[in-house]
Amino acid sequence: VYVLGIETSCDETAASIVKNGREIVSNVVASQIQSQQRFGGVVPEIASRHHVEQITLVIEEALKVAKMMPADLDAVAVTEGPGLVGALLIGINAAKAFAFANGLPIIGVHHIAGHIYANQLMQPMEFPLLALIVSGGHTELVVMEKHGSFKLIGETRDDAAGEAYDKVARVLGLPYPGGPQIDKLALESEEAIEFPRAWLEADSYDFSFSGLKSAVINYKHNIEQKGGSVIPSHVAAGFQQSVVDVLTAKTVRAAKEYGVKQVIAAGGVAANKGLRTSLEAIFKDAGIPFYVPPISLCTDNAAMIAAAGTAMFIEGKRGAMDMNGKPGMQLTSWSE
Ligand code: ATP
Ligand code: MG
Ligand code: FE
Numbered sequence: 001v002y003v004l005g006i007e008t009s010c011d012e013t014a015a016s017i018v019k020n021g022r023e024i025v026s027n028v029v030a031s032q033i034q035s036q037q038r039f040g041g042v043v044p045e046i047a048s049r050h051h052v053e054q055i056t057l058v059i060e061e062a063l064k065v066a067k068m069m070p071a072d073l074d075a076v077a078v079t080e081g082p083g084l085v086g087a088l089l090i091g092i093n094a095a096k097a098f099a100f101a102n103g104l105p106i107i108g109v110h111h112i113a114g115h116i117y118a119n120q121l122m123q124p125m126e127f128p129l130l131a132l133i134v135s136g137g138h139t140e141l142v143v144m145e146k147h148g149s150f151k152l153i154g155e156t157r158d159d160a161a162g163e164a165y166d167k168v169a170r171v172l173g174l175p176y177p178g179g180p181q182i183d184k185l186a187l188e189s190e191e192a193i194e195f196p197r198a199w200l201e202a203d204s205y206d207f208s209f210s211g212l213k214s215a216v217i218n219y220k221h222n223i224e225q226k227g228g229s230v231i232p233s234h235v236a237a238g239f240q241q242s243v244v245d246v247l248t249a250k251t252v253r254a255a256k257e258y259g260v261k262q263v264i265a266a267g268g269v270a271a272n273k274g275l276r277t278s279l280e281a282i283f284k285d286a287g288i289p290f291y292v293p294p295i296s297l298c299t300d301n302a303a304m305i306a307a308a309g310t311a312m313f314i315e316g317k318r319g320a321m322d323m324n325g326k327p328g329m330q331l332t333s334w335s336e
Contacts, residue, residue, distance in 0.1 A: 001019070001020050001021070001074050001075075001310055001313065001314070002017060002018070002019055002025070002068070002072055002073050002074050003017070003018055003021070003073065003074060003075045003076070003077050003107075003306045003309050003310045003313060004016070004017050004059070004062065004063075004073050004075075004076045004077070004098070004306065005017075005018060005077045005078070005109075005114075005302035005303060005304070005305035005306025005307070005309055006055075006059065006076065006077070006078040006079070006091045006094060006095045006302055006305065007078075007079045007091060007111075007114070007300055007301065007302040007304075007305045008051045008055065008079065008083075008087050008088060008090050008091030008094075009079045009081070009082070009083025009084065009087055009088055009091070009111050009300070010042060010047065010083055010084060010087060010136065010300060011031065011032040011033065011036055011042045011047050011050070011087075011300075012029050012030065012031050012032070012299070012300040012301070013029075013030040013032075013050060013051045013054035013055055013058050013091075014027075014028060014029040014030070014058060014300065014301050014302035014305075015028050015055075015058045015059045015061070015062035015302050016028065016062055016301065016302035016303040016305070016306050017062055017063070017066040017068060017073070017306065018121070018303055018306035018307055018310060020310065021117075021120055021306075021307050021310030021311050021314070022120055022121060022124070022307070023121075024121055024303050025065075025066040025068070026061075026062045026063075026064075026065035026066040027062075027296075027301060027302065027303045028058050028061045028062045028065065028302070029058075029296075029300070029301050029302070030050075030054045030057075030058050032046070032047060032050045033176075033177065035050065036176060037175055037176050039176075040170060040176050041166070041176055042084070044084045044086055044087065045086070047084060047086070047087050048084070048086040048087050048090060051087055051090040051091065052090055055090055055091065055094045056094070059094065059098065062302075070098070070101070070102040070104070071102065073102070073104055074104070074105075074313070075099075075104055075105045075106070075107055075309065075310075075313050076095045076098055076099045076104050076105070076106050076107070076309075077095075077106075077107040077108075077109050077305050077306050077308070077309020077310070077312070077313070078091050078092050078094075078095035078106065078107070078108060078109065078305065078309075078319075078323075079091055079092075079108075079109055079110075079111045079114065079305055080092065080108030080109060080110065080319070080323060080325065080326055080329060081110065081111065081325060081326030081327055081328065081329030082110075082111060082112075082137070082326065082327055082328055082329045083111060083325070083327060084327065085325045085327040086325075088325030088326070088327065089324075089325045092108075092323055092324070092325055096321060096323065099321075100321065105313070105318045105319070106318070106319045106320075106321065106323065107309045107312050107313055107317060107318060107319050108319040108323050109305045109308045109309050109312065110308075110329055110331050110332075111305075111329075112133055112135075112138055112140070112266075112267075112331050113148075113150070113308045113331060114304040114305040114307070114308045115133055115135060115266040115267045115298075115304060116131045116133065116142070116144075116264065116266050116308070117304055117307040117308035117311060118266055118293045118297040118298070118301070118303070118304035118307065119131075119264040119266065119291055119292075119293055120307045120311070121293065121297060121303055121304070121307050122291060122293055122294075122297075123291055125144070125147070125262065125264075126261040126262040126289075127144055127145055127146050127147075127261065127262075128143060128144065128145050128258060128259065128260045128261060129143070129144045129260055129261065129262045129263070129264065130142070130143055130144075130251070130254055130255045130258060130260040130262075130263045130264070131143075131144065131263075131264050131265075131266055132247065132251045132263070132264070132265045132266070132270070132279075133265075133266050133267045134160075134161040134162065134247065134265065134266075134267045134268070134269035134270055134272075134275070135160065135161070135162050135266075135267030135268045135269060135270075136160060136162035136163060136166070136177075136267075136268055137160050137162070137163065138155075138156075138160050138267060139155065139156040139160045139161045139207045139209070139247075139269075140152060140154065140155045140156075140331075141153050141154040141155075141205050141250065141251065141254050142331070143254075143258050143260065147311050147314075147315065147334075148311060148312065148315055148317075148333055148334030148335065149333045149334075149335070150331050150332070150333055152331070153205045153254060153258075154204065154205025154206045154207065154250065154254070155206060155207070156206065156207040156208065156209065157200075157206055157207070157208045158208050158209060158210035159208075159209040159210045159213060160209070161207070161209060161243060161247070161269045162177075162179055162267070162268050162269045163209070164209035164210075164212065164213050164243065165177075165178050165179040165182055165243075165269065166178040166179065167213050168182065168213055168216050168235075168236075168239050169181050169182050171213075171216060171217055171220060172220075172230075172232045172235060172236065173232070174232070177268075179268060179269060179271070179272065180271070181236075182236040182239065182240060183240065183271075183272050183273055183274060185232055185233040185236035185237070186233070186236040186237040186239075186240035186241075186274055187273060187274065188233055189233035189234055189236060189237035191231075191233075191234045191237065192234060192237035192238040192241050193219060193234050193235055193237070193238035193239075194238060195212055195215045195216065195219070195238045195239060195241075195242045196211060196212065196215055196242065197212075197242050197245055197246050198211050198212060198246060199246065199249075205250055205253075205254055207246065207247075207250070209243065212239065212242050212243070216235060216239055219235065220235070240272070240274050241274075243275075244272075244274045244275050244278045245278075247275060247278075247279075248275070248278045248279055248282050251263065251265075251279065251282075252282050252283065252286055252288075255283070255286065255288050256286065256288075260288065261288075261289070262288070262289050262290075262291070263279075263283055263288055263289070263290045263291070264290070264291050264292065265279060265290075265291075265292040265298075266292075266293070266298065267298060268298055268299045268300070269298075270292050270293070270298040271295040271298040271299060276292055279292065280292075312334055315334055315335075317334055
């Protein structure tokens with residue numbers, strides 16, 4: 001089974017061809033990071049314009065690298081939501097046109113299901129499975145009993161982990177996106193400022209990062225009021241330690257409570273070196289298999305959409321030609 005995946009939910013214009021949901025044949029990503037950097041974040045209108053300019057080229061490139069013709073494909077999978085509605089629509093319309101012109105079925109994929117299924121490109125899933133999703137817009141713990149079954153056991157009550165990284169980076173005067181910058185500074189730093197950890201209720205798998213963000217802002221404010229200036233790497237290290245401690249502790253507790261056979265991490269923040277190291281160590285100790293995709297498959301890409309789309313295709317799921325962008329789409333199980 002060959003599936004073309006298309007992803008345009010945020011600021012990456014991406015297309016990829018995946019074989020049997022597990023093997024990347026081609027994977028093309030056109031990033032807009034450079035132009036977004038000038039504005040310190042993603043401006044929806046600019047993102048949409050970039051997608052319009054790039055989408056046809058990116059799809060053609062994915063076919064060219066794969067040395068394949070549209071007739072060699074079995075389906076087109078596209079991100080249906082969540083994301084910026086204008087950005088989503090460009091991918092969806094390109095997918096519809098491509099599917100219609102080539103007589104292929106179209107499959108609408110939830111962006112977070114995509115992040116989770118990026119792991120299938122590395123090793124097969126084993127159920128029950130626990131997924132830690134940490135991205136620009138999501139921080140969630142999800143238990144999967146089988147393919148396409150998603151049970152949300154915890155989520156952020158305010159900012160997403162990636163959002164916290166980007167906001168704290170901004171406070172420290174670092175360029176967008178802030179995650180990789182803070183990660184780098186934190187690893188180099190020999191000192192870490194002590195910031196609070198948001199554990200919430202003892203039995204909760206929910207997260208909260210806005211208090212930590214405020215603590216960083218207050219710390220900087222207090223130092224500057226006394227005429228001093230903060231050392232960004234010390235702040236970065238303290239912030240990262242707080243985020244990583246909470247994510248690691250809650251993930252391992254959930255893995256034990258649900259007796260899962262496999263734990264996976266997904267989403268842009270799963271590219272974080274501090275988090276990867278911490279999760280690898282704790283699950284080695286716990287004797288539970290833990291996997292995280294290579295960095296290029298943690299951040300937005302279309303191979304993950306093709307991988308999830310293939311699993312949906314195998315389950316008999318098909319989208320309609322009147323598919324619309326769903327900016328607030330919920331991660332529901334495929335059988336629902
Ligand atoms: P979502 O997937 O929730 O819709 P998104 O697609 O915008 O949001 P991703 O592309 O999955 O998010 O991830 C981008 C986020 O990952 C940004 O917030 C970025 O700062 C963060 N990020 C990327 N690399 C790292 C890193 N090394 N450490 C921490 N955060 C990182
Ligand atoms: Mg992105
Ligand atoms: Fe994403």
